[in-house]
Amino acid sequence: MSIQNEIKSIVIVEDNFALSDVYKTRLEMQGYSCFVAYDGLQALAVIEKELPDLVLLDLMVPKVAGDQILERMRESTWGKNIKVMIISNLNEADAPAGLRNLGIEAYAVKANLRDDQLDQLVDAILKPANQVEDVVLGSNKGTEVEAIEKSDAQQSPPLVNDPMSGTRHDTEPDTHQTPPDQQSY
Numbered sequence: 001m002s003i004q005n006e007i008k009s010i011v012i013v014e015d016n017f018a019l020s021d022v023y024k025t026r027l028e029m030q031g032y033s034c035f036v037a038y039d040g041l042q043a044l045a046v047i048e049k050e051l052p053d054l055v056l057l058d059l060m061v062p063k064v065a066g067d068q069i070l071e072r073m074r075e076s077t078w079g080k081n082i083k084v085m086i087i088s089n090l091n092e093a094d095a096p097a098g099l100r101n102l103g104i105e106a107y108a109v110k111a112n113l114r115d116d117q118l119d120q121l122v123d124a125i126l127k128p129a130n131q132v133e134d135v136v137l138g139s140n141k142g143t144e145v146e147a148i149e150k151s152d153a154q155q156s157p158p159l160v161n162d163p164m165s166g167t168r169h170d171t172e173p174d175t176h177q178t179p180p181d182q183q184s185y
Contacts, residue, residue, distance in 0.1 A: 007032070008032050009032065009034070009052040009054075010032050010034050010052055010053065010054045010055070011052045011056070012034055012035070012037070013043040013057045013058055013061055013066065014037075014056070015038050015039060019110070020038065022115070023118065026115055026118065027118075027119070027122060030123070032122070035050055035052070039063040040065060040069050043055075043061065044064065047073065047079060048076070053126055054084070054105075054126055055073075055085070057070060058110075059086060059095060065096075066088065067102075070102045074103065083105045084103070084104045084105060085122070086107045087108050087113065088108075088109065089110050091109060105125045
């Protein structure tokens with residue numbers, strides 16, 4: 001049986017040149033095709049042109065903020081179904097309200113994310129469930145990310161522990177509709 005390996009593409013939206021280079025180099029070594037955008041305007045253009053499998057999105061980038069990039073993606077025909085992982089120095093509790101409702105695969109705090117965790121989390125998001133081993137990524141300053149393989153080939157979304165609040169967040173959008181006046185952000 002031959003397995004065809006489709007090369008997955010990733011757009012890295014990160015204004016820190018050194019950090020974006022580290023992400024790009026690591027992910028290319030893992031077999032991904034990577035493109036880098038250093039500001040929000042460039043990010044929108046690259047994402048629309050490349051239609052990547054995943055966007056690694058910093059929230060605090062110049063010209064167009066990360067949450068606005070995500071909003072524009074979700075409003076467009078080309079960006080509705082692109083997977084997004086937020087990598088920011090903002091704790092999730094401090095992120096713009098409503099961000100989770102826009103559909104993100106995972107949220108990680110940059111300062112707490114080790115390189116091996118990035119590799120494993122991206123693999124968990126992009127590889128089919130039968131290629132992802134049960135994995136619990138190590139903890140660094142209280143941040144834990146895990147991906148769980150399901151026997152029915154439906155993979156649970158990665159979970160992120162918020163080191164500030166000590167709470168564990170499922171990164172899938174809540175399908176239960178809470179009335180707007182009862183929602184807490």
